[in-house]
Amino acid sequence: MKPLVSIIIPAYNAGSFLAETIESVIAQTYSNWELIIIDDGSVDETASVVSGYTNKDERIKYFFQTNQKMASARNAGIKRARGEYVAFLDADNLFLPDKLFKHIDFMESHPECDVSYGKINYFYGSNKAILYKNEQPEFSGDIFEKVLPQNFINVLAVMVKKELFNKFGAFQEGWYACDEHYVWINLSYHGAKFYPFQEVVGLLRLHNANDSYRADYLIRTADQFTKMLDIIESWFNPKEKIKYKKTILSLRRHWYRMRFLGQLLITPALSWILMPLFLYYRKTKYQLIK
Amino acid sequence: MSCYSIVVMAKVLITGVAGFIGSNLAEKLLQNGHEVIGVDDLSYGILEQVPKGVEFHKIDIRSEDIFSLFKGVHTVFHLAAKNDLIACQENPVETISVNVHGTINIFEASRRAGVKKVVFASSSALEEGEARLKGFYAISKTVCEKIADGYHVAFGLNYVLLRYFNVYGPRQDYRRAHPPVMSALIIKVLKGEQPILYEGYEENKRDFIYVDDANDFNILCIENENMNNKFFRLGTGKSSSIEDVWNAVKKVTGSNLEPIIKSRLPLDTLSVTLADITEAGKIGWKAKTSLEDGLKAQFEYLKSEFIKGKIK
Numbered sequence: 001m002k003p004l005v006s007i008i009i010p011a012y013n014a015g016s017f018l019a020e021t022i023e024s025v026i027a028q029t030y031s032n033w034e035l036i037i038i039d040d041g042s043v044d045e046t047a048s049v050v051s052g053y054t055n056k057d058e059r060i061k062y063f064f065q066t067n068q069k070m071a072s073a074r075n076a077g078i079k080r081a082r083g084e085y086v087a088f089l090d091a092d093n094l095f096l097p098d099k100l101f102k103h104i105d106f107m108e109s110h111p112e113c114d115v116s117y118g119k120i121n122y123f124y125g126s127n128k129a130i131l132y133k134n135e136q137p138e139f140s141g142d143i144f145e146k147v148l149p150q151n152f153i154n155v156l157a158v159m160v161k162k163e164l165f166n167k168f169g170a171f172q173e174g175w176y177a178c179d180e181h182y183v184w185i186n187l188s189y190h191g192a193k194f195y196p197f198q199e200v201v202g203l204l205r206l207h208n209a210n211d212s213y214r215a216d217y218l219i220r221t222a223d224q225f226t227k228m229l230d231i232i233e234s235w236f237n238p239k240e241k242i243k244y245k246k247t248i249l250s251l252r253r254h255w256y257r258m259r260f261l262g263q264l265l266i267t268p269a270l271s272w273i274l275m276p277l278f279l280y281y282r283k284t285k286y287q288l289i290k
Numbered sequence: 291m292s293c294y295s296i297v298v299m300a301k302v303l304i305t306g307v308a309g310f311i312g313s314n315l316a317e318k319l320l321q322n323g324h325e326v327i328g329v330d331d332l333s334y335g336i337l338e339q340v341p342k343g344v345e346f347h348k349i350d351i352r353s354e355d356i357f358s359l360f361k362g363v364h365t366v367f368h369l370a371a372k373n374d375l376i377a378c379q380e381n382p383v384e385t386i387s388v389n390v391h392g393t394i395n396i397f398e399a400s401r402r403a404g405v406k407k408v409v410f411a412s413s414s415a416l417e418e419g420e421a422r423l424k425g426f427y428a429i430s431k432t433v434c435e436k437i438a439d440g441y442h443v444a445f446g447l448n449y450v451l452l453r454y455f456n457v458y459g460p461r462q463d464y465r466r467a468h469p470p471v472m473s474a475l476i477i478k479v480l481k482g483e484q485p486i487l488y489e490g491y492e493e494n495k496r497d498f499i500y501v502d503d504a505n506d507f508n509i510l511c512i513e514n515e516n517m518n519n520k521f522f523r524l525g526t527g528k529s530s531s532i533e534d535v536w537n538a539v540k541k542v543t544g545s546n547l548e549p550i551i552k553s554r555l556p557l558d559t560l561s562v563t564l565a566d567i568t569e570a571g572k573i574g575w576k577a578k579t580s581l582e583d584g585l586k587a588q589f590e591y592l593k594s595e596f597i598k599g600k601i602k
Contacts, residue, residue: 039419047420047559064561066417066497076562 003084003108005033005100006162008077010070014091015045017205021091022053022060030100035060036077041067046091071171071179078165086162088155092205094128099201103159106197114164114192115184117157118201122286125207132206132286138196144188148232148244149251151181153194156202164192177217177224185228189235206286215275218262222255300512303327303363303405305351305396306370307344308335310461311411311454315367315505317341322509327359330370339461351392360403365512368396369411371430374466378427389430390437397441407448407518409511410438414455414497414523414563421559435521448518450511452504455525455565459501459584460591464601472498475536476589479545480596489554491532495562497525498535500584503577510573517573525565526577534581542585 007025011018018037025035039046039062050062065076078086087103089095099118106116122132136152147153168190171179188194229248236244264270265278302319306312307328312335316326320343328344329351330337340346349356351370360366371389372378378385393410400408412435415428422428438449456470464473478485488494504524511517530538536549567576595601 041417042419043417043423045420062559064419064559066414066563067566068564 002030002032002104004082005030005085005087005104005159006077006081006083007033007035007087007089007095007100008074008081009035009037009089009091010040010073010077011037011042011046011050011091012040012067012070012073013042013044013046015042015049017092018046018049019052021089021094022050024094024096025060025089026053026057027097028095028100029097030104033059033100034081034083036080037062038073038077039064040069040073041065069173071175072173074171075173078162078170081162084162085159086165087159089202090156092207093156094203094205096201096203098199100159102197102199102201106195107159107161110195112193113195115158115160115187115194117153117159117194117196118199120154120157120202120204121200121289122204122206125205128203131203131289133289134286140195141193142188142191143194144185145247147181147184147188147194148247151178151184153180153184154202154204155180156204160187161192168192175224177221178228182228182231185232189232215266215271216262218258218265222259222262225255226252299323299325300364301325301327301362302365302367302512303329303360304344304367304369305329305392306335306368306411307346308332308337308340309369310459310463311457311501311504312367312369313339313341313461314459314501315369315508316344318502318505318509320344324512327363329356329359334372334463352387352395354395356395357399357402360399360405363400363403364406366396366400366405366408367411367508368393368408371411373413373427374468375415375425375427376468377466378430379425382426385426385430386433389427390433393434394437397437397447401441401445401447405447407450407511408438408441409450409452409508410434412451412453412521414453414525414565416453417523418561418563419559439519442519450517450519451521452507452511453521453523453565454504455497455499455523455563457499457501457504457524459588462501462588464592464595471496471532472535472539472585472588473592475539476543476585476592477596477601479539479543479547480592480601482547484547485536485539485549486552487532487536487549488552488558490558490560491536491551493531493560493562495529495531495534495564497527497529497563497565498581498584499525499565499577500579500587503579506578507570507573507575510575514573520569522570522573523565523567524570525563525567527565527567529562529564530581535585538581538585539589542582542589 037050053060054062103116107113139146164187168186172182265274302324304312304316307316308330319326326344328340328346329349331350372385413431415422435451441447458472462470462473475485
């Protein structure tokens with residue numbers, strides 16, 4: 001018997017994209033999954049879109065909570081998950097048909113792997129004919145030191161052994177940035193082994209409302225990153241404190257500078273010049289796939 | 291009285307004063323030395339619940355005769371509404387008439403009389419998802435919130451919108467055809483009958499707030515200018531499952547009855563409500579009463595009603 005995979009979709013006013021997202025799960029070549037949709041207080045047609053599917057497919061489950069933000073919704077999904085593995089899908093993104101098959105295939109043949117991560121592509125709006133990539137570094141095994149300075153793992157690209165969340169916890173509720181990054185840091189610090197593989201498993205939709213395009217993104221991330229470092233430092237034993245002292249200090253300095261830049265971005269006159277440059281810079285990270 | 295404490299006594303008007311929250315609020319306001327005018331048409335409200343000291347008027351909130359009562363009033367607490375969700379679904383015309391026409395009439399009366407502020411009882415139903423929002427009760431409350439804002443924009447009348455989560459405590463309306471869960475459970479215990487729980491009772495969670503805590507917030511609205519023209523969620527910021535509630539009821543009543551577990555109703559989805567009380571917290575307010583203490587008070591109330599033979 002192949003293991004059960006729990007797929008978690010947090011949905012907040014996601015009515016316009018959700019059907020396509022759910023279809024991408026139904027189209028999976030691997031069939032032993034359950035889809036847990038956490039409606040995070042939507043006031044649009046999210047519930048009726050979902051009910052069209054829950055009536056037809058018993059593997060799809062719906063749960064409602066008043067709006068408590070993404071991290072809380074994902075945690076609510078993890079709490080309800082019965083699978084041995086957990087995968088995450090946001091309500092406007094898509095799995096490619098072999099996503100689950102490839103992860104399971106990889107993880108079953110690498111039992112030491114706790115978190116597997118593939119690659120993802122990007123598309124704008126609804127135009128899936130033109131795809132973009134955003135090359136990220138890859139590291140295997142104990143990745144704590146690598147993932148501490150920067151998050152190179154997108155939540156869409158992973159599959160995680162569920163027991164890790166039971167042991168070490170999952171998303172930090174009430175955070176407005178770094179919530180995914182924290183999960184990888186937390187799991188890797190506590191001994192989880194991460195392994196990448198060279199297959200594209202999902203498509204991430206870019207639109208103008210993407211969080212990282214907002215002017216206050218840098219400030220929020222800088223503030224949250226600093227708080228995250230406080231938590232991480234509290235885990236360290238004396239030896240680790242010495243070992244990571246420099247890294248932590250340089251990260252604090254880096255985010256201190258980023259926060260300053262963030263301040264400039266929200267200062268009216270300056271933001272008119274800097275914001276387009278900032279957005280241009282962010283867009284250059286996505287390269288067209290020919 | 292210490293010379294440092296300044297008691298500002300205001301003339302306030304409560305609609306729905308014979309109801310659950312209204313009667314409790316009137317009592318609290320009278321204790322604080324305010325002058326209370328109470329309005330209720332007694333279609334749901336119970337006259338004997340209106341505390342002594344309230345200047346009571348039996349009148350429909352849709353009536354123009356109500357205007358004269360608003361003279362000299364500082365703050366209006368508009369609580370009167372048709373609010374049994376199932377009854378509202380069965381009678382949409384009456385729901386919109388009482389809740390929407392009634393509310394705009396209260397705002398109009400307030401504007402004409404130069405009332406400083408209208409505190410409007412809205413509902414968490416506006417945040418409980420698509421199905422709830424399409425119900426006539428939520429539709430009526432949505433329009434009412436817009437009316438409040440409309441009167442502010444057009445005439446500068448200040449409002450405070452309070453989205454109540456699940457309020458419980460003494461005088462909770464147990465007479466309804468579909469009584470709220472806490473009253474339903476306690477009444478079963480009083481009658482010595484097995485209470486009924488529905489599958490999912492461990493997972494279904496609600497943010498239950500004790501009526502006194504909600505009314506503490508109401509009273510803050512009178513004085514505090516920073517609350518004007520905003521909406522607040524009134525909950526505790528913590529959710530309790532129906533299982534938690536039943537366990538608390540057992541503890542408070544000393545009952546050892548075993549519940550009957552029935553299968554879930556077809557349209558019932560598993561859900562959690564939880565009030566985001568960040569904004570309410572900024573005012574310096576926090577719900578103080580524990581579930582057990584609140585239930586104790588509600589049990590004492592229902593027990594006395596039961597002894598009086600009022601619970602059929």
